[in-house]
Amino acid sequence: MIRLALTIAFALSLAACDQNMDVQPKYSEYSRAPLFRGSVLRAPPANTVARDDLDGERAATTKPALSAELLDRGRQRFSIFCSPCHGAGGDGDGIIVHRGMPHPTSYHDDRLIAADDQHFFDVITNGYGAMYSYAARVPPKDRWAVVAYIRALQLSRRASIEDVPPDQRTKLTEQP
Structure with a gap:
């Protein structure tokens, strides 16, 4: 009798091992x-606040100081993420325009x-019109770098020789 009870208890304990988490009662997410x-x-x-949201929020609201490193990083990120649509000079004539996609506005508008x-x-964060959000692809610090590079593109298009420091003007005006 004891042997039968132990055998039944052992068989029931083995049957419980077969269940997995898919069979347990639970709610679906939605x-x-x-x-x-x-x-x-x-x-x-x-x-x-989520674990990394505080640093991300701080980076999103704090514009970094303008530097050569920031502009270089902005140029790199712009070339990767922006130039296919906006073109290398920011005129809105990227490769996607030649393939039938909508013509984005020129940064020189x-x-x-x-x-x-x-x-x-x-x-860049939220998207606009046909442009989708780059928030998941471009971190906040890189977004500010792209903004700085866009401003550099805009300034370079409207610059005159008077905007160049006097000691550097001779290099630009000399004939090669």
């Missing part, structure tokens, strides 16, 4: 849950020259 009076997905408590830096940062 299903309704009577316990929570609504969706299973819960909103985070008030005033909580008066409206975009008058726009503030935050506008460009927001467009």
Whole structure:
């Protein structure tokens, strides 16, 4: 009798080993849950910040100081992410235009020259018109670098010889 009870207990314990997490009772992510009076997905408590969001928020709201390294990084990121549509000079004549996609606005348009830096940062972050968001592809520091490079492109197009420092003008005006 004891031997039969032990055999049955052993068989039942082995049967429990076969179950996995797919069989257990649970809620699907988007299903309704009577316990929570609504969706299973819960909103985070008030005033909580995700682990990396504070650094990202700080980088998104703090514009870095202009430097040669920042412009170089902006040129690199612009060449990778922006030039296929906007072109190398920011005229809106990138390779996608030649393949039938919509023609993006030139960065040398008066409206975009008058726009503030935050506008460009927001467009890179959220997208605009046919342009999709680059927030997942370009970190905030690189977005500011691209904005600085766009400003350099705009300045270079409208620059005159008087904008060049006097000691460097002779290099530009000399005949090769």
